[in-house]
Amino acid sequence: MSDTAQGFLTVTGETAAPTRVRDYVELLKPRVMSLVVFTGLIGIMIAPVHIHPFTAALAVLSIALGSGAAGAINMWYERDLDARMARTRNRPLPTGRVAPDDALGLGVLLSIFSLLLMSLATNFVAAGLLAAAILFYVFIYTIWLKRRTPQNIVIGGAAGAFPPMIGWAAATGDVSAVGIALFLLIFLWTPPHFWALSLYRSEDYRRAGVPMLPVVAGARETKRQMLIYTALLLPVALAPALLGAVGWLYGAVAAVMSVAFLGHAIRVWRTADDDSAHPAARRMFRFSLLYLATLFAALPLDLLAGWVLNG
């Protein structure tokens, strides 16, 4: 363990204990986790099977811990990259506030714990899907693809698409057409979500030597591919309503939000490529988070409205 990580007072000179807890929490990427967990919770809520709220809470906790574990292992593996990027250089590992071995240990332990908890609380299908998500994010995205190909997030993005399917499986013990539709929704959402950010952070990625699309293929090609994925997202976002799993309320929200998301993609596509601040891309990135949260919130609200209206 390094001196800085060992000594409670060595880095900031502040009282150390709260800082350390905060550092370990930061390793779990809590803000990303919040949306991951939300989509998993919705998967449980909309499944046509009632599970005990305590079981549901344990399933959600398992998804949260699994997502955090994957985040900690990602930060352990990428500590060299994170040190070279303005956005990430103040993270606990590049600053030495947490030792690499501790981050890896936390990630591995939490992975095992989350899988055991999911198996015991729900079933092996949900635990298997959670394992697949963790392994995908760590091995396929972080270790294999991220440093090798500009399509890294298209394939690697599948990791973040698992949670609604995991939630559904936790409730039903099965995978369904709706679960697959929600997987595809997040899968197609991820490229515009991430490439919007990578447009205004491309200098960071260039410096760190990560072959993200704007670095390798340029802003124009990135914007073109963002437009394609955002257009493909529109019919997929409507799929839960077309499959009859939810009704017109969700369908209307999905249609309006998807057209608005497409509007963002068109505005980004129309902006000049040398506009290094990329304000349109910043707005699109922020909107991507609102988009996913709103669509997933609309799923149970639609079912609730149906029950109220139909008695």
Ligand code: HEM
């Ligand atoms: C491989 C797929 C993905 C990649 C490469 C990616 C990448 C990123 C990056 C680089 C950020 C920037 C964070 C910052 O500004 O420091 C971010 C933010 C965020 N992402 Fe993603 N993301 C992916 C998938 C997802 C998924 C599946 C979700 C949730 C369902 C998600 C939710 C979020 C949230 C909530 C934020 C905002 C975090 C904050 O406020 O700091 N992302 N993402």
Ligand SMILES: CC(C)=CCC/C(C)=C/CC/C(C)=C/COP(=O)(O)OP(=O)(O)O
């Ligand atoms: C349920 C479960 C196990 C889910 C795990 C999947 C997960 C956490 C997906 C989110 C993907 C994500 C935050 C990518 C960040 O990219 P990056 O690592 O390139 O970003 P960085 O540069 O900020 O580290």
